[in-house]
Each structure stands twice: as C-alpha cells, then as structure tokens.
Amino acid sequence: MSADIAVLGAGMHPWGKWGRSFVEYGRAAARTALADAGLEWADVQSIVGADTVRSGYPGYVAGATFARALGWQGARVTSVYAACASGAQAIGAARAQILAGLADVVLVVGADAAPKGFFAPTGGDRPDDPDWLRFRVLGATNPAYFALYARRRMAVYGDTPEDFAQVKVKNAAAGALNPLARYRKPVTAEEVAQSAVVADPLRLLDICATSDGGAALVLSSMDFARSRGVGDPVRIRAVSTVTPTYPRTVLDLPDIATDSVTAVPPAPGSFRASIARAAYEEAGLGPEDLSLAEVYDLSTALELEWYEDIGLCAGGEGAKLVREGATALGGRVPVNASGGLASFGEAVPAQAIAQVCELTWQLRGAAGDRQVPGARAGITANQGLFGHGSAVVAVR
Amino acid sequence: MGRTRTPVVSGWFTEDGPEGGGFRLLGTRCSACTAVFFPREDAYCRNPRCPGGGLLAEVPLSPRGRVWSYTDGRYRPPAPYASDPDAPWEPYTLVAVELEAEGMVVLGQTAPGVTVAELAVGMEVEVVGGVLNEDADTGTVWTTWQFRPTGGAA
Numbered sequence: 001m002s003a004d005i006a007v008l009g010a011g012m013h014p015w016g017k018w019g020r021s022f023v024e025y026g027r028a029a030a031r032t033a034l035a036d037a038g039l040e041w042a043d044v045q046s047i048v049g050a051d052t053v054r055s056g057y058p059g060y061v062a063g064a065t066f067a068r069a070l071g072w073q074g075a076r077v078t079s080v081y082a083a084c085a086s087g088a089q090a091i092g093a094a095r096a097q098i099l100a101g102l103a104d105v106v107l108v109v110g111a112d113a114a115p116k117g118f119f120a121p122t123g124g125d126r127p128d129d130p131d132w133l134r135f136r137v138l139g140a141t142n143p144a145y146f147a148l149y150a151r152r153r154m155a156v157y158g159d160t161p162e163d164f165a166q167v168k169v170k171n172a173a174a175g176a177l178n179p180l181a182r183y184r185k186p187v188t189a190e191e192v193a194q195s196a197v198v199a200d201p202l203r204l205l206d207i208c209a210t211s212d213g214g215a216a217l218v219l220s221s222m223d224f225a226r227s228r229g230v231g232d233p234v235r236i237r238a239v240s241t242v243t244p245t246y247p248r249t250v251l252d253l254p255d256i257a258t259d260s261v262t263a264v265p266p267a268p269g270s271f272r273a274s275i276a277r278a279a280y281e282e283a284g285l286g287p288e289d290l291s292l293a294e295v296y297d298l299s300t301a302l303e304l305e306w307y308e309d310i311g312l313c314a315g316g317e318g319a320k321l322v323r324e325g326a327t328a329l330g331g332r333v334p335v336n337a338s339g340g341l342a343s344f345g346e347a348v349p350a351q352a353i354a355q356v357c358e359l360t361w362q363l364r365g366a367a368g369d370r371q372v373p374g375a376r377a378g379i380t381a382n383q384g385l386f387g388h389g390s391a392v393v394a395v396r
Numbered sequence: 397m398g399r400t401r402t403p404v405v406s407g408w409f410t411e412d413g414p415e416g417g418g419f420r421l422l423g424t425r426c427s428a429c430t431a432v433f434f435p436r437e438d439a440y441c442r443n444p445r446c447p448g449g450g451l452l453a454e455v456p457l458s459p460r461g462r463v464w465s466y467t468d469g470r471y472r473p474p475a476p477y478a479s480d481p482d483a484p485w486e487p488y489t490l491v492a493v494e495l496e497a498e499g500m501v502v503l504g505q506t507a508p509g510v511t512v513a514e515l516a517v518g519m520e521v522e523v524v525g526g527v528l529n530e531d532a533d534t535g536t537v538w539t540t541w542q543f544r545p546t547g548g549a550a
C-alpha cells in the first residue's frame with residue numbers, strides 16, 4: 001500500500017513584522033493554499049492548526065481559531081504544539097487522518113506574530129519549568145545555545161567565522177529571489193563580519209530574527225487528487241516526528257545539562273541525525289536521491305550541522321560543502337533555496353509548513369528564479385525544543 | 397536590613413561538600429541503574445532501561461571538569477534574568493563543562509572576570525559558589541554555581 005499523500009495546494013502570507021494578529025496571517029495563507037488547490041474551504045473535511053504560545057488562548061487552539069476565521073463549516077478540528085516542530089506535527093496529524101481514511105482533504109495551517117528580540121519564557125515564577133530556569137539562573141538565550149554549538153565546531157572541526165558567514169551570504173542570495181521572504185537583499189561576508197557580536201562567536205547576521213508569517217497546505221489522499229484530475233501531484237512520502245533516545249549527549253535548548261552516560265551507553269549519532277534517518281527509512285530513499293533540502297538555519301553554524309545530520313556529508317565536512325558552493329543555488333544539492341530562516345526569520349508554528357511549501361513549489365518546477373532544475377525529491381529538517389524531531393520527505 | 401544568602405534554586409548545590417570539599421553541585425543517582433541526574437530528579441528515574449525499584453539519592457557532582465564549549469551574552473537577556481535596566485549591560489560568560497565521572501555536560505556562568513578570551517575547549521575548570529544577583533528590596537543575595545579555570549593544562 002502506498003503511504004503517499006498529495007499536496008494539492010500551498011500558500012504563505014509573506015514573512016515580516018506586520019504588527020497584526022497571527023490569525024490574519026494564517027487565514028490569508030489558508031485561502032492562498034485553497035485557491036492553489038482549486039478547492040473551496042467548504043470542501044475541507046478536517047483542519048489541523050499548529051499552535052503558537054505567544055498569542056494567548058486563541059494560539060493554544062489554533063485549529064479552531066483558523067476554522068472560525070475562515071467561517072465555521074463543521075470540519076473536524078485538531079490543534080498541535082511541538083515548538084519549532086509544530087508544523088511537522090500538524091502535517092503528520094493530517095497525514096494520519098488521510099491514510100486512516102478519516103478525511104480525504106485536510107487543511108494544515110500555522111502562523112505566528114513574534115515579539116521583537118530574544119524569545120522569552122512565559123511570565124510568573126516557575127522554578128519547575130526548565131525554560132524558565134535557564135533564563136533565571138543562567139540568562140541562557142537561544143542564541144547562547146547556538147553559539148555553544150558554533151564554538152564547539154570551531155574547536156573540533158576547525159570551522160571559522162568566515163565559514164559561518166558563507167552560509168548567510170548563500171541564503172541571503174536565495175532569499176533575494178523569494179518574494180515571500182522578509183529580507184530580500186544580498187549580504188556580503190564583510191557585512192556579516194561587521195555586524196555586532198551577539199553571543200561569541202556568533203554575530204547578528206549569523207542568527208535568525210523572529211518574524212510574523214503564516215503558511216498552509218491542502219493535503220489529500222492520492223485517490224482524491226486523481227478524482228480532481230491531478231494525476232501527478234507532489235507527494236509527501238515521509239513525516240518524521242521522532243523523539244530523542246536516552247541518554248542525550250548534546251546540550252539542547254532549554255536544558256542546563258545533558259543526560260549522564262554512566263548507566264546506558266549513548267546510541268551512535270546525534271538526535272538530529274536520527275530525525276532525518278527516520279524520514280529516509282520511511283520514504284525508502286537516501287541523501288543521494290535528494291534534489292534539495294530545507295533545513296532549520298537558526299544560526300549559520302547550525303546549518304552546517306544539518307548538512308552532516310541529513311547525510312549530505314560526513315561529520316565535520318559541512319563547512320567544506322558551503323565553501324565549494326555545493327549547497328548554493330546551482331550547486332549539487334541546494335540547501336535552503338527558499339532563503340531559509342536567514343531570509344525569513346522564525347515564525348515558529350509556520351516554519352516547518354513553510355519548508356514544505358518551498359519543496360512543493362520546487363518539485364512542481366514553479367519556484368521562479370530560485371528553481372532547482374529538475375527537482376524530484378527533497379527533505380525538510382527541523383527540531384523543536386523539548387525533544388521534537390521534524391522532517392518531511394516530498395517527491396514528484 | 398540584614399542580607400540573607402539564598403540559593404537561586406534550592407537543592408542544586410551545597411557550600412560544604414563531602415570531606416571538607418567546599419562548593420559542589422548536587423545531583424541524584426538512581427540506586428537501581430546508577431544513572432545520575434542534574435538538575436536533580438527526585439520523583440523518578442528517566443533511564444528507560446532502568447529495572448526500577450531504585451531510590452534516588454543525593455550525590456555531589458565532580459568538582460572539576462573540562463570545557464565542552466563556551467560563549468557570552470553581549471545583550472541583556474529578558475526576564476526572569478535579573479539585571480538593573482538602568483545600569484550599563486555587562487556581558488557574562490557561559491561555559492558548558494564536561495564532567496568525566498558523570499559522563500555529562502553541565503552549563504554554568506563563569507566566575508566574575510572570566511571572559512571568553514580566557515577559555516578554550518578542553519581546558520580544566522572547577523565549580524565555585526558565587527552571587528547571581530542581589531535583591532535590594534528584600535536584602536536577598538541569590539547564590540549560584542560558577543566555573544573558573546584551575547590553571548591546569550588544556
């Protein structure tokens with residue numbers, strides 16, 4: 001039995017700092033995706049919302065919030081939260097409903113209205129919450145963790161700040177070609193080097209901003225797609241939403257310490273590598289089959305880690321890949337042809353959905369000036385804090 | 397008003413460790429599977445292969461370790477990190493330290509004055525007590541753990 005589902009429609013609200021409600025962005029993205037699919041909202045049997053924790057109660061019940069904004073029509077509703085991996089969980093929930101025969105057409109929506117500056121924990125005195133504790137006790141912001149990984153790469157692999165800057169240069173060049181991106185200006189290595197240090201060794205232009213944005217997908221069974229005359233749709237072949245295995249040996253947000261390896265030896269490979277591995281196994285393909293990848297470049301240095309974790313190269317060779325231009329548009333396997341978080345800024349619950357929107361347009365050959373020629377297969381990869389894996393394989 | 401020294405989180409460290417050992421981080425160890433936890437787990441063991449039935453007993457962590465990585469905070473972090481918004485921001489240094497005996501990496505700030513320029517991956521550091529912030533209104537001095545180089549070879 002084929003476990004494929006069809007992507008009938010993809011839509012996004014442009015990323016930026018628009019100062020409006022996340023509901024507006026999500027509704028706009030949903031309507032764009034529905035129009036792209038040639039379907040009416042009334043045709044949708046189920047809606048899955050990726051939650052946001054920054055907009056009060058409506059954000060915690062995003063599925064219903066978007067359904068209400070689109071106009072109640074009785075669809076089954078689901079709302080999910082998994083931090084940065086929320087979008088992949090929403091796609092995973094939609095896929096499970098389709099493959100189980102509970103729904104033929106499912107609308108997946110995620111949107112956020114982000115505050116300026118560092119992400120901060122929710123208020124109050126909450127010493128039982130690791131996310132509260134890391135700020136209270138250490139002042140450990142998200143960029144602090146990204147910087148720890150970057151410094152570690154410099155010490156272990158010999159990466160340099162110039163290597164990290166090349167990732168920004170590459171992604172900014174791609175983002176300049178994407179009308180949905182927030183930052184659409186090419187960036188030079190000199191500009192990265194001249195930007196302020198935020199958390200040594202990372203500079204402002206090494207670290208992704210926080211943005212407003214919304215993304216949506218209309219997903220269906222393969223039978224439904226055929227009945228609509230769509231014989232060769234983009235297909236989602238795998239959705240990986242794995243958790244880590246004990247003991248975790250990489251210090252991860254928002255943790256203050258890793259697990260101890262005294263009782264149980266750690267499994268080989270990182271948690272991030274296991275996210276992609278599960279997706280490849282489910283899809284029955286490997287990194288050598290990829291035309292492109294969209295990975296979560298929260299920082300420039302982290303994008304290099306993803307190259308290794310999704311199997312584009314061996315451990316420690318990520319910087320070599322970007323130096324050779326292998327992951328740039330026109331390279332062997334472009335990574336973040338959309339421009340990535342470097343060009344978008346992070347709109348948490350929308351981001352993993354936006355990654356799949358980009359794969360969809362690329363696999364359709366409809367990505368305009370940033371088109372990867374002849375794209376046949378792509379992977380998205382991402383990780384949500386508190387142990388959420390997120391990867392989607394799409395093929396044509 | 398008298399000033400009282402209060403740990404920023406209770407039970408995570410002690411000023412007098414075993415055998416006159418001074419300041420030590422405190423974790424817990426499962427008696428059934430030997431897994432060590434920091435921050436401490438008191439309610440349950442998180443090792444999925446633990447046979448169960450063990451007790452989680454308090455255990456001091458190694459006083460020394462080696463730098464896994466480090467960074468600093470050039471901009472003021474948001475609340476609940478305590479800082480005086482009217483005072484100029486003084487960057488602090490964060491260091492992730494690998495404790496060999498426990499097989500784990502623990503994050504902490506460095507002792508005052510230890511900047512990233514004085515650190516290197518692999519360098520030996522030791523844990524010491526320090527002050528996170530002082531609350532002028534209540535007279536509370538919030539204490540915490542910090543790391544500083546031992547001067548040993550990297």
Ligand SMILES: [Zn+2]
Pocket residue numbers: 426427428429430431441442443446447448450
């Ligand atoms: Zn145990």
